[in-house]
Each structure stands twice: as C-alpha cells, then as structure tokens.
Amino acid sequence: MRILLIEDNAELVLTLRQSLAALGIAAEACGDGHQADALLREHAFDIVVLDLALPGLSGLQLLRRLRERGDSVPVLVLTASGDTHDRVLGLNAGADDYLPKPFDLAELEARLRALYRRRLGAVHAVVQVGGLAFDTLSRRFSVSGRHIDLPPREHDLLESLMAHPGRPVSKLALAQRLCSADAVLSHDALEVYVHRLRRRLDGSGAAIHTLRGLGYVLEADDAPA
Incomplete structure (x- = not known):
C-alpha cells in the first residue's frame, strides 16, 4: 500500500511515516497544497491522507480538483477534533472517510486498510x-x-x-x-x-x-x- 500524506505539521509527518513504515505501509509526504496537486497529477497512489488546513491550496480545494478531473483515489480527511463542519465539507467534496485529531495509530491503520480493500473491490477481496x-x-x-x-x-x-x-x-x-x-x-x-x-x-x-x-x-x- 502506497499513500500520500498531505500534512504541513512536520513533526506529525515524521512520526506517521516512521510508524506506518513499521507496519509495511509506504508514505510519501507533502506539506503544500499546490505541490500535492502536482504530485497527484503525475503519480498514482493507493490512498491519500489529507489535512484540510494547508498552505498554498486548501485541502478542500485540492480534493475538489482531484474529483473534478475524475481521480477516484480514496481520500481520508484529517479534521480538528469534534469539528462536524469540517467533516461534512470534506465528505461533500468527495472524501471517503475522515479521522479527527488526535487519533490512535491503530485506528488510522485499520481505516487505511479498509479503504485499500474497498479500492480493490470488496470488503474481503x-x-x-x-x-x-x-x-x-x-x-x-x-x-x-x-x-x-x-x-x-x-x-x-x-x-x-x-x-x-x-x-x-x-x-x-x-x-x-x-x-x-x-x-x-x-x-x-x-x-x-x-x-x-x-x-x-x-x-x-x-x-x-x-x-x-x-x-x-x-x-x-x-x-x-
């Protein structure tokens, strides 16, 4: 499984990449909305983990561009804890799932693997x-x-x-x-x-x-x- 982690918190990115690597999940990271948009145009990823608060291009704008050009890659949106408004905006823009911050690594892994199975076509494909x-x-x-x-x-x-x-x-x-x-x-x-x-x-x-x-x-x- 290869994911693109779009998050501008460098400390969180480092922690997540190391933790996911230990689980056999390769994560490429990007902290700028415009750079992330370019990456998604040029490369294929299995899953995108997207923070909504990004410099350059907001997470919502990035998500809308992704769906407008027909890219169906699963997107897991990271939201501020308890922020229902952000979750609704993300889902309406085309997100497949959301996870509030702070989150447990085990839950993130479970959600990523569920999205990956869904991408392949079934709950147990x-x-x-x-x-x-x-x-x-x-x-x-x-x-x-x-x-x-x-x-x-x-x-x-x-x-x-x-x-x-x-x-x-x-x-x-x-x-x-x-x-x-x-x-x-x-x-x-x-x-x-x-x-x-x-x-x-x-x-x-x-x-x-x-x-x-x-x-x-x-x-x-x-x-x-």
Missing part, C-alpha cells in the same frame, strides 16, 4: 491474475490454491503490481514503495527484485512485463508483452 491470487485481508499470495511465501521486498513489489492489474506502475512509484522512510532504492536494485520475482512467478499464469517509459505491468502470461 481476492484479486486474481492468471493462476496467481492475492487475499487483500490476509495479504497472502497463492498459486492455484497453494500459498507462496515471499521475502518482504518482493512481497511489497508484487502487492503494488497486484493493486493495479493490467495497468503500468512506474519504476519511481515501485522504488518509493520498497524504500524505507530515509533510504532510496536505486533502479538497478529494483530491477534485481523484479528479476527475482519473475522467476518465482514462472508457471503461475501471471507475468511481469516491462513497458518502456512507463514501468512494469502484471498481466496473465498469455497477454501481449
């Missing part, structure tokens, strides 16, 4: 590509009903591709998904993980194809490369 299946609740992969274990980074890589079956995911997005909060994964290292994963998927009915200039796409292995 199993995504299928060829003979490869991914249970979004248990986060387990299987091939023809047989569970397969993957090292953490290969698991995260395959989960990121499985979240967008048949659609290209950029190398930058995948590298950011696999890196820690304070480390960068090189494209060469990413290619090594892709190569290892391709070998593991051999015979699964699913394959990772390279799309020049676009990134990687996970498709049934009889799909054109």
